[in-house]
Structure formats: C-alpha cells, structure tokens
Amino acid sequence: MSDYTSGNISFAGLGxxxxxxxxxxxxVKLERININRLESWKTSWSSKIDKFQELNTALLSLxxxxxxxxxxxxxxxxxxxxxxxxxxxxxxxxxxxxxxxxIEINQLAQNDxxxxxxxxxxxxxxxxSSTGQFSFSYKGESITLSNIPAGTTMEGFVSMINAHxxxxxxxxxxxxxxxxxxxxxxxxxxxxxxxxxxxxxxSGMIYPPASFxxxxxxxxxxxxxxxxxxxxxxxxxxxxxxxxxxIDGITLNLKKxxxxxxxxxxxxxxxxxxxxxxxxxxxxxxxxxxxIMDLTAVDTxxxxxxxxxxxxxxxxxLLVGQRLKDIISNKAIGFSWYTxxxxxxxxxxxxxxxxxxxxxxxxxxxxxxxxxxEIKDEDLDKALKNDPMxxxxxxxxxxxxxxxxxxxxFLSQISGVSKxxxxxxxxxxxxxxxxxxxxxGHEALVDSNTWQITGKPxxxxxxxxxxxxxxxxxxFGNSNSSAADAINVHLKLGKIGEMSEALTEMTGEEGxxxxxxxxxxxxxxxxxxxxxxxxxxxxxxxxxxxxKFSRLDTLLxxxxxxxxxxxxSINQLTQG
Numbered sequence: 252m253s254d255y256t257s258g259n260i261s262f263a264g265l266g267x268x269x270x271x272x273x274x275x276x277x278x279v280k281l282e283r284i285n286i287n288r289l290e291s292w293k294t295s296w297s298s299k300i301d302k303f304q305e306l307n308t309a310l311l312s313l314x315x316x317x318x319x320x321x322x323x324x325x326x327x328x329x330x331x332x333x334x335x336x337x338x339x340x341x342x343x344x345x346x347x348x349x350x351x352x353x354i355e356i357n358q359l360a361q362n363d364x365x366x367x368x369x370x371x372x373x374x375x376x377x378x379x380s381s382t383g384q385f386s387f388s389y390k391g392e393s394i395t396l397s398n399i400p401a402g403t404t405m406e407g408f409v410s411m412i413n414a415h416x417x418x419x420x421x422x423x424x425x426x427x428x429x430x431x432x433x434x435x436x437x438x439x440x441x442x443x444x445x446x447x448x449x450x451x452x453x454s455g456m457i458y459p460p461a462s463f464x465x466x467x468x469x470x471x472x473x474x475x476x477x478x479x480x481x482x483x484x485x486x487x488x489x490x491x492x493x494x495x496x497x498i499d500g501i502t503l504n505l506k507k508x509x510x511x512x513x514x515x516x517x518x519x520x521x522x523x524x525x526x527x528x529x530x531x532x533x534x535x536x537x538x539x540x541x542x543i544m545d546l547t548a549v550d551t552x553x554x555x556x557x558x559x560x561x562x563x564x565x566x567x568x569l570l571v572g573q574r575l576k577d578i579i580s581n582k583a584i585g586f587s588w589y590t591x592x593x594x595x596x597x598x599x600x601x602x603x604x605x606x607x608x609x610x611x612x613x614x615x616x617x618x619x620x621x622x623x624x625e626i627k628d629e630d631l632d633k634a635l636k637n638d639p640m641x642x643x644x645x646x647x648x649x650x651x652x653x654x655x656x657x658x659x660x661f662l663s664q665i666s667g668v669s670k671x672x673x674x675x676x677x678x679x680x681x682x683x684x685x686x687x688x689x690x691x692g693h694e695a696l697v698d699s700n701t702w703q704i705t706g707k708p709x710x711x712x713x714x715x716x717x718x719x720x721x722x723x724x725x726x727f728g729n730s731n732s733s734a735a736d737a738i739n740v741h742l743k744l745g746k747i748g749e750m751s752e753a754l755t756e757m758t759g760e761e762g763x764x765x766x767x768x769x770x771x772x773x774x775x776x777x778x779x780x781x782x783x784x785x786x787x788x789x790x791x792x793x794x795x796x797x798x799k800f801s802r803l804d805t806l807l808x809x810x811x812x813x814x815x816x817x818x819x820s821i822n823q824l825t826q827g
Contacts, residue, residue, distance in 0.1 A: 282793075314751055329520060359506075446469075579610075602641045609640060672742060
C-alpha cells in the first residue's frame with residue numbers, strides 16, 4: 252500500500268507508478284493565475300506611486316529654483332561701478348535707479364583707540380602691582396572691573412578684557428610690539444564720534460589713566476553725494492563706513508578719503524543676470540513638462556495605441572500639468588493689459604504675460620521640443636532693454652498693491668489672507684463722512700475717522716486696506732470695471748510667486764499627488780487582502796488534490812496488484 256500524508260503531502264512508494272506530483276503542480280499553477288494577475292496589478296499601482304514620488308521631487312526642485320529668485324532683489328540685479336574701487340565700492344538692489352552719481356569722501360568713520368605710552372619687556376610682565384580696578388566710560392555708560400589680582404600680567408589683562416561679560420561687547424584689548432616693548436591697546440568696538448572711550452581709574456595698575464594716549468579719535472564718516480551738501484565744511488555724516496541710507500537702493504562702502512576729488516559711481520541693470528534667471532525658470536519648467544509628457548504619453552505608432560504608466564491620470568494631466576501650463580500662458584494675477592491712447596496716454600502694465608517676452612510653448616507636432624517652453628531671444632532682449640523693471644515685476648512682484656485711481660490709495664494687505672487679483676471699489680460719502688463701501692460687490696468695512704475701507708473676511712479681498720482720498724459727498728465708482736469712472740485696485744503677484752504657491756498646493760498633504768498616492772496605497776492594500784485570500788484558497792485546493800490523488804494512487808496500485816495476480820494465474824493455467 253502506498254504511503255501518503257495529508258497537509259505536507261508526499262508520495263512515497265507510489266502504488267500506480269503515475270507521476271501525480273507533476274499533475275498536481277500543473278493544476279495548482281492554473282489555480283494561481285488569479286494570484287499572478289493580482290501581483291501584476293499590484294506592481295502596476297506600486298510603479299505609479301513611484302512615479303508620483305519622482306514627479307513630486309521634480310516639482311519641489313522647481314519650487315526651490317523659484318524661491319531663489321522670487322523677490323525683485325533676487326531676480327533683478329543692479330550693478331554698481333566705481334571709478335576708484337580703492338576708495339569706494341558700492342552695491343545696489345532693485346530699488347536703485349539706473350543713474351550716475353559722484354561721491355566725495357572727506358574722512359572715514361573710525362573708533363576710539365588708546366595705547367599706553369610705556370610698554371613692558373614681555374607679555375608675561377605684571378602690570379598690576381596690587382589688587383586694583385579698571386574703570387572707563389563708553390557711549391555714556393560707566394563700567395568698572397574690580398578686584399583685579401595683583402600680579403596680573405599684560406597678557407592676562409588682555410584676556411580678561413576680551414572675555415569679561417561687562418566689556419567684551421563694548422571694548423577690546425590688544426598689544427602692540429614696537430620691537431622693544433609691548434604696549435597695551437584698548438579700543439572701542441563702534442565707529443562714530445559719539446563712541447568715545449574715556450579711561451578714568453586704573454588703581455593697582457602700573458599705568459595711570461593719563462598714560463593711555465589717544466592714538467585714534469572716534470569720528471564719523473563724511474561724504475558729499477552729487478556735490479551735496481554744497482558748503483565746503485558741510486558733509487553728510489554717518490557713524491559707519493557702510494552707508495545704505497544716503498541714496499535709495501545703494502550701499503556705499505567707504506575705503507579711504509578722496510582728498511578733495513569726487514569718485515564716479517554708475518548704476519546699471521544687470522540684464523545678463525536677469526536673462527540667466529529667466530533661462531533657469533524655463534529650463535526647470537521644461538524638466539517637469541518633459542516628465543509629465545513621458546508619464547502620460549500615448550504611443551500611436553502601432554495598430555493599437557499604447558498609453559504610458561499614468562496616461563489618463565486626471566491628477567497628473569490636469570491638476571498638475573495643465574495648471575502649470577495655465578500659469579505660464581495666462582496673464583499674471585492682478586496685472587492689467589497695457590494700453591496707449593491716441594494722445595499717447597498709457598495705462599496698465601508694460602508686461603503682463605510671458606508671451607510678451609518671447610516665452611512661448613513650442614506647438615510643433617512631433618518635434619523633439621514639442622510642448623516645451625522656448626525663448627525668442629530677440630523679443631526677450633528687447634524687453635530687457637526697454638523696461639527691465641517691467642520684466643522683473645512680471646516674474647517677481649510679490650503682493651504689490653496699486654490703485655488705478657487718485658480717489659483711492661492702496662494701503663496694505665494681509666499675507667496669507669488677501670488674495671492677489673483686480674478689485675472693483677465703490678463707496679459713498681454723505682455729510683462729510685464715509686458711510687459705506689463695496690469691494691468687488693462685497694460689503695466692506697469702513698472707518699469714517701480714518702477714511703479707510705477694508706475687505707471683509709471670507710472674501711478674496713479680505714484684509715486689503717484702502718484709503719479714500721477724494722472726500723466730497725457722493726457715490727463713487729462703477730460696478731463695470733471697464734467704465735471710465737470705475738475705481739480699480741490691483742494686488743499683483745508675479746509668475747514666480749504664483750507658480751511657487753501652486754507647487755506648494757500640489758506637493759502638500761492635501762495636494763493631488765498626495766491624495767492619489769494615498770488612494771493607490773489603499774488599492775494596493777486591498778489587492779494584498781485579495782492575494783492572501785487567494786493564497787489560502789490555492790493552498791486548500793492543493794491539499795485537496797493531493798488527498799484525492801493519493802487515494803486514487805492507492806486504488807490504482809491495488810488494481811494493478813490484482814491484475815498482476817490474475818495474469819499470473821492465467822499464465823499457470825495455460826502452461827498446465
């Protein structure tokens with residue numbers, strides 16, 4: 252009789268000689284078809300999640316690039332050129348006007364410096380013959396170090412001054428070696444004539460206060476800008492050699508007096524730097540566009556169209572890809588189209604769309620660069636030459652408020668609350684008081700004392716504050732924003748800011764990629780449950796088959812034995 256066991260079934264000593272194991276393996280393999288299909292399905296969803304994560308990384312990389320140039324100062328660089336860089340250098344930000352200046356430097360700002368007249372042979376020599384103190388005043392404040400031990404060396408005193416909590420932030424100590432002696436030096440930390448150092452008490456010290464000679468007196472820097480102030484003895488004074496508040500947007504770095512002559516300082520726009528930023532903007536956008544196109548492409552070269560891994564994915568194609576395209580192609584938020592009437596009067600923004608700068612999408616069907624952004628250098632160079640600030644604002648304006656009408660002044664907005672856009676304002680004044688106002692048809696808050704109009708919470712204009720400048724009684728504004736008497740205000744956001752905010756939403760926990768990834772993970776989890784259920788079913792099936800074929804094998808073995816016995820009997824009868 253054949254041996255077999257259930258569970259971990261094995262066939263040992265087969266009764267029939269039939270290879271049931273191979274037969275069972277084949278049947279089990281057939282039963283696993285559904286599992287294999289589920290595994291393949293799971294792999295497909297896992298691959299989609301991998302691609303979501305790759306796309307998310309690419310979007311974050313694009314956002315990092317955008318954030319490196321999302322302010323006018325970062326995007327629009329000015330160059331400052333000095334005719335004498337040994338005496339003056341300068342830097343300029345976006346607020347600096349393209350201009351030329353002359354700078355005359357009469358003297359540099361400097362700190363107060365005291366040095367003892369008589370030195371010591373060694374830094375290790377004691378300069379305190381008894382327990383003493385060191386008192387001084389600086390910037391009007393008196394400070395005393397007491398109980399300085401007798402025997403304190405010059406080296407030790409220097410260390411004490413530079414480390415003590417009461418002195419380390421206001422004065423410094425050092426030594427000067429004239430080749431024969433070491434002289435103690437004390438100096439104030441701040442430049443400017445108001446920062447005088449006065450040593451008043453040095454009891455116990457071998458140097459009385461009078462032995463501290465003033466080798467350098469604290470004084471202010473003195474300059475003239477474009478010949479101002481005109482008087483020979485009149486100067487613009489600052490307690491620093493880095494002056495940032497004399498000319499808007501320009502920081503002057505004074506190095507030495509010019510001895511009565513003036514230095515030429517030129518401010519120009521660094522158009523090449525701006526163009527590099529624009530090229531980087533286009534390049535990084537194209538990387539994302541290329542990735543999305545690859546993920547959603549459809550291959551039509553064969554008889555039947557074959558989609559890519561994420562072809563038809565709503566989140567990738569529309570919520571990400573199309574939204575980025577819309578940002579590129581649409582007018583910038585809060586900007587208005589530029590117009591010029593027959594009298595030469597202009598209104599609106601010189602540049603309000605990237606297409607005006609020669610930044611367009613290549614629409615050639617089938618080309619290598621089809622669907623990618625391209626720059627028409629001629630158009631961009633022309634725009635950068637004609638109005639570099641207009642170009643910079645289109646890219647990097649960050650919630651800049653403007654009013655089209657002198658009747659209303661734009662005061663402020665609340666970051667993270669007020670939405671960029673164009674708003675239509677109407678208001679009424681009665682009895683000399685502001686009594687009501689609307690912004691884009693929504694009732695607004697009014698303050699009759701300050702003549703202020705503020706957008707109410709819950710609306711896009713929430714937090715936008717305006718001030719009425721025209722204060723005669725009447726109703727002002729027009730709900731038709733195109734009407735001649737309409738009052739429109741703008742809160743502008745450049746393309747970099749708009750795209751950066753969109754990327755924040757796309758890559759956030761509530762963004763489309765994150766939601767899709769979570770959904771796909773749920774699908775995979777459900778597939779795993781189905782696979783586990785199928786595995787149990789197949790295991791049961793295999794166990795049942797082994798049991799069934801084992802019994803069959805036993806039965807066949809029995810019949811084969813009977814057959815052999817019968818054949819043997821017949822053979823004996825025929826021989827007898």
